[in-house]
Amino acid sequence: MMADKPDALLKVKDMPAGFQAKAGSTVEFKTGDWRSSRPVLDREKCIYCGFCYIYCPDGVYQDQGPEEKWYKADLDFCKGCGVCANECPKKCIEMVLEEV
């Protein structure tokens, strides 16, 4: 039975065989809005050790290079787990609550 306003994204007949998707589609699936708090880096204290980059379970940190000397979190994908803030040896990452 079909509801007046469907809760579904695709009809059964439009489902791709094997529930396949084009390769690399994860890039388009932004998961940043799952986050309840975001990492904010204090670049004054940061020693560019790379712990946040290594420990991040989602690989959202991007190396800004030897000139800039910091790692930037891609907030389109950061889920706000806080592992980076926990592991940072200089405690220069603060998790700040996302307010609506």
Added chain:
Amino acid sequence: MAVKPIGIEVSLAVAEAVKLCDTDVVAAYPITPQTHIVEHLSELVADGELNAAYIPVESEHSAMSSCIGSSAAGARTFTATSSQGLALMNEMIYIAPVLRTPIVLAVANRALSAPINIWNDHSDIMSVRDAGWIAVFAENGQEALDLTIMSFRIGEHPAVRLPVSLNIDGFTLSHFIEPIIIPEKEKVTAFLPPNVTDLKLDIAKPISIGLLANPETYTEIRKATDDILLASKDTIVEVFAEFKKAFGREYNLVETYRTEDAEIILLTMGSISETAMTAVDEMREAGEKVGVVRIRLWRPFPVAELKAALAKAKTVAVIDRHMVMGVPNGPVGLEVKSLLYGAPNAPKVFNYVLGLGGRDVKRSDFKTIVARSKSNDVQKSFEIVGVYE
């Protein structure tokens, strides 16, 4: 020139069929009573008779995972297991149909623990009844070999692309030496086209499979898979007909034996059907109007065919080889009752469980069942035959 049957153990005949099908990948872990199938396949690969990748995995979970991977890459894939092995595969078993990976899995049916028991019943396959696999039951050795070949043809069919479980009763079928016709290689090759599909992992045309489905897609992909499974029945009928044309042996979704004027029908699955037919012959001599209906195709459930086969019966005695704990019915019994519920002039349905954990199924058991089924007492419509209490 007709091919003559040779005496061969049924497990080995299944392995020979896998060889005739030019299987690309076998990933398996040995477990009694399935072991002879994969043992013989490892010999065939080692001896260069079968050009396949043989993956001796560390567990059945890995066996099924490997099979899903190789099948997703477009390889013709086979594995075999029993009992606890199938239980350990369980997580991956549910994934294969939705990913549309046409693996062929031979199950030498064996009781599930506890208590640990290596002998035959159907509890292992019933634990994955709802997973979305096509499931067929062989009655004898020839059927086991023929269904192995047909399972690849059915599963890999462009309209199907689903995994198939071929059920052979552990020991009572898997370990018997029977006269079996091993078909000529050229005829099998002509019958079974190469496994060609666009739905595969291909570096040239990359796709992602095994994806997360959120609440807005999960229902629809489950329904889409079920639709394919239900529709596969037409392809199965078609493949059975093609097989008859090529090899001369006839297969139906549901088989009947002496049912034309039968008032009581014994409904069976698997190798006990032969014992049931012998019992029916003896009861017929004594004047009983009895017959046998055997389900060959368990999933998708052959609703219309079974209804037709049972149409004229007054009483149906459904025989189960598995106990559904917590409800007074076996799995086949539940299916048949639901099929006939509300149908006009529906026969009375009695449900019997027997032959658990390898307990002998005798001709006398079927006679007991027929005697019990004459009762009108619905309170006695379910019974574990031969339970000592």
